[in-house]
Amino acid sequence: MYKQFLTIIFCAITLNGFSQNTKLETSIDDLSNRLVNSQEVAGITILLLKDDEVLYNKAFGYADVEAMRPLRTDNIFRIASQTKAITSVAVMILWEQGKILLDDPISKYVPQFKNPQVLDKFNPADSSYTTVPAQREITVRDLLRHTSGIDYPTISDDTKMQAIYAKAGAVTGIGNKGVLKERMELLAKQPLRYQPGTAFTYGLNTDVLGYLVEIVSGIPLDKFFQTKIFAPLRMTDTQFKVSQDQVNRLVTVSEKTDKGFAKVNHTIYENSNVAYPLEDEIYLSGGAGLTSTTADYAKFLQMMVNGGSYHGKRVLGAKTVELMTTNQLSQEVISHGDPVFRFGLGFELVTEENKFINAPSVGTFSWSGAFSTHYWADPKENIVGLVFTQEYFRPNHNDLGTLYKNVVYANLEMRTTSK
Known part of the structure; x- marks a missing residue:
């Protein structure tokens, strides 16, 4: 009788977890399909981890709208300002x-x-x-x-x-x-x-x-990144210059036109070649130069969520991560700008002061890249989220990441209730 009782409880827990995951998957699918079908994005890939386990990993739309090449979850993106972290x-x-x-x-x-x-x-x-x-x-x-x-x-x-x-x-x-x-x-x-x-x-x-x-x-x-960060974290798809065997996985950049999305074939920003990840003599920009995949960047974020280590390899001390994810803006700085904006040493932060406008937990850190790649990491719930697209001068850039955060937190059962 006792064994039967345990079996019933186990099945109930399993079914509840399956129901939660199915609800989450359906909700992200619906949002992604709607964005692609309504021409709000040309292509988008989403990776969601909880407790270092993949909950969701799918791609929608195109990696190249001109060639109609479907986007895949292992495609490589220009991550621009995600380099900063x-x-x-x-x-x-x-x-x-x-x-x-x-x-x-x-x-x-x-x-x-x-x-x-x-x-x-x-x-x-x-x-x-x-x-x-x-x-x-x-x-x-x-x-x-x-x-x-x-x-x-x-x-x-x-x-x-x-x-x-x-x-x-x-x-x-x-x-x-x-x-x-x-x-x-x-x-x-x-x-x-x-x-x-x-x-x-x-x-x-x-x-x-x-x-x-x-x-x-x-x-x-680039050598410092490789030896001190990428190699320990087994980040094999993150680099300044895309190698020849990775070329076919590099996503093209799109832009919105009156007729929908078109592939960017013109120069960008200060007359740079849009295919710059394939070129030589590009200066090593610590603020905007890297390319990566959602899976690779997730390893970096999981390291931070874990307090500086990943699968037995330590990159930073736990107290260092704590310092980096503590607000560093003085009251003078805050009063000079957005009163609810908080920033640590390289990351935007969710704090008690701005939780009222954020779905993720207090302690969450995040940022994005100029071509509309987005990430967040929530140590309280052990969640890592990445939403990557590749668009030139996307309007309301940050809204895309926010849409996915809202859907995730509304449809995934959390271990705690955020204040």
């Missing part, structure tokens, strides 16, 4: 080794950043400008949390900074040719948008950190 981890590896301090001035390692200047007056007629001295030096911490005052070329919302960068030849790091050292030394000569430490300014901060990694470690950024 990997570079941030590389910096923290050096920090753990006692080679840098977070509040070191970056000029200690890159002298060209000594005595930074802040934009004062700007003349739109010729993009000339005047500056005032920065009140303090830019620190490594500033670069990790984007409070250095460095802005982004081309995609900045400040037309003055766009004009200044364009005139100087500063670039986004998305497919640009050149050498990292030269690109960062040029950037160091440009004025800051804000005084260091006073505002969150999303910019080329992580490219500077990539150069820092090269200087302190003494090896190229």
